[in-house]
Amino acid sequence: QVQLQQSGPGLVKPSQTLSLTCAISGDSVSSDTATWNWIRQSPSRGLEWLGRTYYRSKWYNDYAVSVKSRISINPDTSRNQVSLQLNSVTPEDTAVYYCARRDISGCFDYWGQGTLVTVSS
Amino acid sequence: EIVLTQSPGTLSLSPGERATLSCRASQSVTNNYLAWYQQKSGQAPRLLIYDASSRATGIPDRFSGSGSGTDFTLTITRLEPEDFTVYYCQQYSTIPRTFGQGTKVEVK
Numbered sequence: 001q002v003q004l005q006q007s008g009p010g011l012v013k014p015s016q017t018l019s020l021t022c023a024i025s026g027d028s029v030s031s032d033t034a035t036w037n038w039i040r041q042s043p044s045r046g047l048e049w050l051g052r053t054y055y056r057s058k059w060y061n062d063y064a065v066s067v068k069s070r071i072s073i074n075p076d077t078s079r080n081q082v083s084l085q086l087n088s089v090t091p092e093d094t095a096v097y098y099c100a101r102r103d104i105s106g107c108f109d110y111w112g113q114g115t116l117v118t119v120s121s
Numbered sequence: 122e123i124v125l126t127q128s129p130g131t132l133s134l135s136p137g138e139r140a141t142l143s144c145r146a147s148q149s150v151t152n153n154y155l156a157w158y159q160q161k162s163g164q165a166p167r168l169l170i171y172d173a174s175s176r177a178t179g180i181p182d183r184f185s186g187s188g189s190g191t192d193f194t195l196t197i198t199r200l201e202p203e204d205f206t207v208y209y210c211q212q213y214s215t216i217p218r219t220f221g222q223g224t225k226v227e228v229k
Binding site: 037046047048049062064065098100102105106107108109111112113114 | 154156158164165166167168171172175177209211213216217218219220221222223
């Protein structure tokens with residue numbers, strides 16, 4: 001059974017960096033069939049895919065255009081986890097952030113519990 | 122990017138009734154790579170349907186998906202009390218992955 005456990009601060013000041021971690025159990029971040037994604041949800045933007053990392057003989061990343069200049073998603077193979085960093089945040093980045101596994105079927109079959117991140121001074 | 126438009130925004134029905142939810146794509150979804158999720162308040166979305174019509178593991182057979190190209194449908198044949206919540210469609214044929222804005226199924 002795959003489980004994704006998120007951790008990280010719930011409050012970030014404007015212009016600072018949002019950092020979240022997703023610890024994976026029941027699968028490997030280096031899986032050659034899965035991808036590891038970050039998705040956020042807010043009333044104004046709905047569900048928004050932010051990006052992914054995955055391993056296919058080497059590491060790859062894809063990011064949404066809306067955050068591409070500010071985002072970094074990185075695997076940590078020693079801890080079997082994936083991290084999200086979003087720089088220069090504004091109140092518009094306030095949302096519930098989820099990590100999610102995309103499996104071989106192509107969909108997001110396992111999700112973290114979600115982390116509400118509020119950007120406020 | 123592929124824009125997904127769900128309709129209606131809210132569906133008011135009674136337990137035992139049939140629910141029909143629509144998802145329309147701004148361009149054809151290759152290989153019918155479309156999924157449906159259910160989301161209850163305070164929880165992460167839960168995968169119901171993938172590849173437009175395949176039920177995910179453990180999903181009751183009252184949930185079914187259909188459609189192809191740009192028009193897709195989620196049908197719930199007989200609404201149970203736990204089915205009154207929000208449903209999203211999502212495409213995975215192109216990057217970026219995109220979601221519809223959701224349909225809320227509420228008790229009439």
